[in-house]
Amino acid sequence: MYIPGYNNGKPSFIKVDDILYISAERNDIRFHTHDYVYRPLASLQDYTELLSSRGFEMLNKNHLVQVNKILRYDRDKQVALFDDESPSRGVHISRRNRFKIDRM
Template identity: 40%
Template sequence: MDIPVVHIQTGKDQVIDSRNILYIQSEGSQTLIHTTDQVYRPVVSLRDFAALLLPEGFDTLDKSNVTNVDKVKYYDKISKQAYFDKTGKGKYVKVSRRNQDKIRD
């Protein structure tokens, strides 16, 4: 699914494929879309993304994110963080206690 966004660094409008999204995060009053190597600002809210992307394999893991669960490679049960690489050193999202069962080991 194509998602209209604004690139954070360049300010240019563009479209990204939802399959490239790792997670969508609410940070203060901003919503940010994270891919492996870029960050974008969407033109819709986090709540809208949760409803829109549910059929694409995304799920809410914490009140501040909507995550492409299929892209999670490692879950640290102690810190309650889901990582998008097997080393546990790259990008990650927080996972609430209530949503831990949504992460596959």
């Protein structure tokens, strides 16, 4: 499955399996892959509904995460990590959503 979006202002399609997580801040939504960051054409709620059956979970109010892409979960910091080499690319897990990660 592919999702339309923009990369550096150019239209492109994002392969859903390549998405690590989706972030949203002040209505600015971004798709994060290992190599690029894309801007989508719809709202985060639209993508939550579209992608929930493909393993995506809301882990806080601003991040929709493809759970099977989580490499490690830092319980002390409450952060899901996608890459050991780039710990800054982690996503904070809200208190009410930690059960989604604890069952991993």
